[in-house]
Amino acid sequence: MAAEGGLRVEQRHGKARVRVGRVWRQGADGSHHFVEWNVSISLLSHCLSSYHRDDNSDIVATDTMKNTVYVKAKECGDRLSVEEFAILLGNHFCSFYPQVYTAIVNIVEKPWERVCIDGKPHLHGFKLGSENHTVEATVQKSGALTLTSGVAGLALLKTTQSGFEKFVRDKYTILPDTRERMLATEVNASWRYSYESVASIPKKELYFSEKFMEVKKVLMDTFFGPPETGVYSPSVQRTLYLMGSAVLRRFPDVASIHLKMPNIHFLPVNLSTKENPSMVKFKDDVYLPTDEPHGSIAATLSRITSKM
Numbered sequence: 533m534a535a536e537g538g539l540r541v542e543q544r545h546g547k548a549r550v551r552v553g554r555v556w557r558q559g560a561d562g563s564h565h566f567v568e569w570n571v572s573i574s575l576l577s578h579c580l581s582s583y584h585r586d587d588n589s590d591i592v593a594t595d596t597m598k599n600t601v602y603v604k605a606k607e608c609g610d611r612l613s614v615e616e617f618a619i620l621l622g623n624h625f626c627s628f629y630p631q632v633y634t635a636i637v638n639i640v641e642k643p644w645e646r647v648c649i650d651g652k653p654h655l656h657g658f659k660l661g662s663e664n665h666t667v668e669a670t671v672q673k674s675g676a677l678t679l680t681s682g683v684a685g686l687a688l689l690k691t692t693q694s695g696f697e698k699f700v701r702d703k704y705t706i707l708p709d710t711r712e713r714m715l716a717t718e719v720n721a722s723w724r725y726s727y728e729s730v731a732s733i734p735k736k737e738l739y740f741s742e743k744f745m746e747v748k749k750v751l752m753d754t755f756f757g758p759p760e761t762g763v764y765s766p767s768v769q770r771t772l773y774l775m776g777s778a779v780l781r782r783f784p785d786v787a788s789i790h791l792k793m794p795n796i797h798f799l800p801v802n803l804s805t806k807e808n809p810s811m812v813k814f815k816d817d818v819y820l821p822t823d824e825p826h827g828s829i830a831a832t833l834s835r836i837t838s839k840m
């Protein structure tokens with residue numbers, strides 16, 4: 533931030549949506565590994581002269597940032613998590629350029645999954661799954677780090693064990709109480725890790741890739757409950773809270789979690805005519821799926837730490 537001519541300037545620049553695919557052909561059994569990343573970089577740097585004057589001498593070109601993504605992907609000879617790649621890039625920009633003091637790196641990893649053919653994992657065949665793995669790494673020149681991972685577009689649905697009752701009822705309310713409805717949502721979750729410096733992140737290979745799978749499992753296990761019985765959801769709010777608190781309970785290195793869970797409605801279908809007053813009479817069987825409008829429910833959960 534700086535003031536010149538009475539104007540405060542807060543600025544950043546970067547390259548958005550740099551798409552890169554990386555294959556590692558190193559499996560002892562001949563297996564290949566593949567990731568596809570969509571990288572966005574934003575640099576906070578001392579380059580105010582480019583705003584104040586026609587002087588670009590301090591600008592790291594966004595085209596250079598794009599090239600760096602490909603060079604660094606090439607240099608990563610061993611598989612690494614999307615989190616590690618984001619931190620590696622952030623670290624590079626902060627340490628390579630004197631004028632860069634903060635690098636914010638966002639990456640979306642596409643869910644390419646190894647296929648199984650005749651029950652056997654294919655050595656080099658992949659199919660696209662549904663939910664993305666996201667990361668935001670903010671790296672400071674000092675080595676300070678903020679690391680947030682997430683899952684985007686995790687669509688979940690259960691056909692029972694959901695209700696909504698005893699809410700505010702006034703002259704505008706028509707929604708009946710129910711203990712039997714469909715529950716569908718598209719979870720967008722992001723969780724912040726407690727690691728506060730680049731040096732303090734776990735050295736274990738693919739640590740964050742494993743964590744991503746585990747967090748996703750805890751979210752889904754809590755949403756659905758046991759396979760035979762399920763678990764009753766009295767509201768999206770309650771289910772969201774239980775999902776978030778299960779993650780915080782299970783993973784000590786997750787400091788907070790943000791969950792966005794739209795309530796995607798499946799409306800009961802009732803059709804009637806004068807001649808046929810119960811052409812389709814709803815008996816928890818025929819629904820109208822709709823995504824507009826939908827309920828929007830979101831919360832951030834973190835531990836209350838007592839300061840004694």
Ligand SMILES: O=c1[nH]c(=O)c2[nH]c(=O)[nH]c2[nH]1
Pocket residue numbers: 696707766767768769795827
């Ligand atoms: O789980 C729900 N939470 C709400 O806040 C809400 N509002 C609504 O109309 N239906 C529901 N369902």
